[in-house]
Amino acid sequence: EAGVAQSPRYKIIEKRQSVAFWCNPISGHATLYWYQQILGQGPKLLIQFQNNGVVDDSQLPKDRFSAERLKGVDSTLKIQPAKLEDSAVYLCASSQLTGTYNEQFFGPGTRLTVL
């Protein structure tokens, strides 16, 4: 079974530029999560999708971050414009269901450096 795929693996941009990350979850997983992991910290949930609908985006900085999950499969996370404090690893995870304790499977992440 293929795992969660993410691209690119690394990205370096200058502040005020835009960047987009892509995630392909495990086939059949209805729930998709985007996490931000700042160096030395645990992952922090940015947004959670159930199929193509948003379940929780309470910690997403909506003035600069946006995410979509068209057709309930792949997802993109965009930052526009980027700030220095956005430097982090962006992790995508997927699971089969919400409301139960199904395991979240994580992708390898995209390491973003904002100069």
Next chain:
Amino acid sequence: GENVEQHPSTLSVQEGDSAVIKCTYSDSASNYFPWYKQELGKGPQLIIDIRSNVGEKKDQRIAVTLNKTAKHFSLHITETQPEDSAVYFCAATRQAAGNKLTFGGGTRVLVKP
């Protein structure tokens, strides 16, 4: 919301010794506590979990204990091996939160051969 504290932030042990990582949580309604292992350049991977109706769970060399009254839970790794070197994260959630996980700050474990 939930807050999870994790200690220590770094842990160095000799190969064959035991390692213990401790976490506390704030939301008494939390009822599911997974532990993740993250190796360099990879995403976190679930290694063991425990639910609030259980006090202890073991899987080979790893075990987790939960004290609901004190709101803390611990990861125990016995007979540590070099491949156990990684960053470990605890997390907590309650079913009403729709599977949203709150993570601790992580523990970097180094097993010295």
